Amino acid sequence: MSDEANPFESLQSQIDDAAAYLDIGDDVIERLKHPERVLETNLTIERDDGNLERFEAFRSQFNGDRGPYKGGIRYHPQVSRDEVKALSGWMTYKTAIVDIPLGGGKGGIVIDPDDYSEAELERLTRSFAKELRPLIGEDRDVPAPDVNTGQREMNWIKDTYENLENTTEPGVITGKALDSGGSEGRVEATGRSTVIAAREAFDYLDKDLEGATVAVQGYGNAGWIAAKLIDEMGATVVAVSDSSGGIYNADGFDPVAAKEYKNETGSVVGFAGSEAELTNDDVLTLDVDLLIPAALENAIDADLAEAVEADVISEAANGPLTPAADEVLEGKDVFVVPDILANAGGVTVSYFEWVQNRQRFYWDEERVNEELEAIIVDAFDALVETYERHDLENPRTAAYVVAIQRVADAFEEAGSWP
Numbered sequence: 352m353s354d355e356a357n358p359f360e361s362l363q364s365q366i367d368d369a370a371a372y373l374d375i376g377d378d379v380i381e382r383l384k385h386p387e388r389v390l391e392t393n394l395t396i397e398r399d400d401g402n403l404e405r406f407e408a409f410r411s412q413f414n415g416d417r418g419p420y421k422g423g424i425r426y427h428p429q430v431s432r433d434e435v436k437a438l439s440g441w442m443t444y445k446t447a448i449v450d451i452p453l454g455g456g457k458g459g460i461v462i463d464p465d466d467y468s469e470a471e472l473e474r475l476t477r478s479f480a481k482e483l484r485p486l487i488g489e490d491r492d493v494p495a496p497d498v499n500t501g502q503r504e505m506n507w508i509k510d511t512y513e514n515l516e517n518t519t520e521p522g523v524i525t526g527k528a529l530d531s532g533g534s535e536g537r538v539e540a541t542g543r544s545t546v547i548a549a550r551e552a553f554d555y556l557d558k559d560l561e562g563a564t565v566a567v568q569g570y571g572n573a574g575w576i577a578a579k580l581i582d583e584m585g586a587t588v589v590a591v592s593d594s595s596g597g598i599y600n601a602d603g604f605d606p607v608a609a610k611e612y613k614n615e616t617g618s619v620v621g622f623a624g625s626e627a628e629l630t631n632d633d634v635l636t637l638d639v640d641l642l643i644p645a646a647l648e649n650a651i652d653a654d655l656a657e658a659v660e661a662d663v664i665s666e667a668a669n670g671p672l673t674p675a676a677d678e679v680l681e682g683k684d685v686f687v688v689p690d691i692l693a694n695a696g697g698v699t700v701s702y703f704e705w706v707q708n709r710q711r712f713y714w715d716e717e718r719v720n721e722e723l724e725a726i727i728v729d730a731f732d733a734l735v736e737t738y739e740r741h742d743l744e745n746p747r748t749a750a751y752v753v754a755i756q757r758v759a760d761a762f763e764e765a766g767s768w769p
């Protein structure tokens with residue numbers, strides 16, 4: 352993490368940049384820059400040694416004009432009220448750019464889960480689910496996984512909610528295991544949309560993805576799947592990193608073998624297929640055709656952006672560029688596919704999961720991937736159409752112009768109340 356840009360201020364400045372191209376009143380824009388409500392709660396659970404410990408937790412419901420609030424729950428020491436608010440705003444514009452009938456929300460607990468046992472994490476997650484219960488529901492607010500949470504936590508939340516409500520309502524949460532009502536293709540969805548978006552960008556820029564060199568920062572769910580799929584598309588993954596550092600091989604890695612190594616040892620560092628070790632900053636500034644930041648926000652600040660050599664960036668992570676970095680990259684003609692489109696595969700397949708839960712009818716993986724492909728390609732086309740129509744310098748602004756217009760339309764068509 353290279354600088355301390357406040358993510359909520361980053362979100363608001365992105366909205367301001369786009370508002371300049373929209374015929375929407377300042378009063379409506381003001382509404383669209385703030386969450387509708389934020390739950391801030393303290394969870395106290397019993398540790399395995401019998402002592403009690405208190406944790407701060409948040410859920411921000413940013414905007415529900417287009418449908419139920421939707422967004423993940425993150426477990427990380429850096430979780431803060433402002434981070435959760437920003438992430439919930441990005442979810443609002445993400446569901447809008449891909450045009451699925453959902454709003455935006457996000458939650459988090461301030462914790463490093465590595466320091467806790469599975470039983471402690473279960474108690475904590477169930478305690479959070481109890482606090483969330485009055486706010487969530489398949490027609491109200493539908494949480495999902497994010498950093499350091501996955502199927503296990505989603506299953507606990509669903510089970511707690513269903514027990515307290517005395518119902519079966521799998522659509523209260525997405526990202527569940529298949530046997531608990533999850534969807535085929537959900538685990539791969541974020542990485543998949545990141546590479547579909549990159550492929551569309553290469554196509555738009557008349558660049559060849561076959562043989563293109565790729566660096567991936569962050570080798571978790573989003574990053575490693577993106578590496579695997581872009582390799583399958585014929586690109587060469589020359590560098591990857593995780594929180595322990597990065598590895599490099601000019602001839603490319605086998606992304607699956609690198610992942611297996613990380614599963615065994617906890618990191619990609621030390622992987623036998625590597626010819627050199629790199630720092631995370633080295634990975635982000637490597638001379639590659641495509642850079643995929645897939646770790647956390649603010650990975651690239653203005654100083655680091657000066658050193659970025661990639662031609663295209665597809666943002667798997669949420670908010671990996673500070674606004675100042677965005678400006679620098681714009682000046683260097685780097686084409687940035689913004690997070691709200693590039694990583695929207697996760698929420699799109701979450702939407703498919705929710706649809707399947709409500710219909711109690713499940714699709715095969717092929718159908719999930721086909722429907723996802725169509726949605727991401729349509730969203731990219733809408734971005735490009737706006738990018739060209741307004742002669743914009745930055746694809747991110749184009750994405751926000753499309754998305755904000757859709758949210759504002761839904762709000763204005765409904766009228767304000769009371």
Ligand code: NAD
Nearest residue numbers: 498499541569570571572573593594646667668669694697
């Ligand atoms: P994850 O916990 O599975 O993986 C995160 C990875 O980032 C890990 O490999 C970790 O080692 C690495 N990392 C952490 N700090 C780092 C640093 N300073 N430098 C390099 N690597 C670092 O999380 P994830 O689900 O893959 O999420 C990654 C990003 O993608 C987040 O910004 C998240 O909000 C975003 N995202 C995820 C999904 C999803 O469905 N998983 C959907 C949309 C967006």
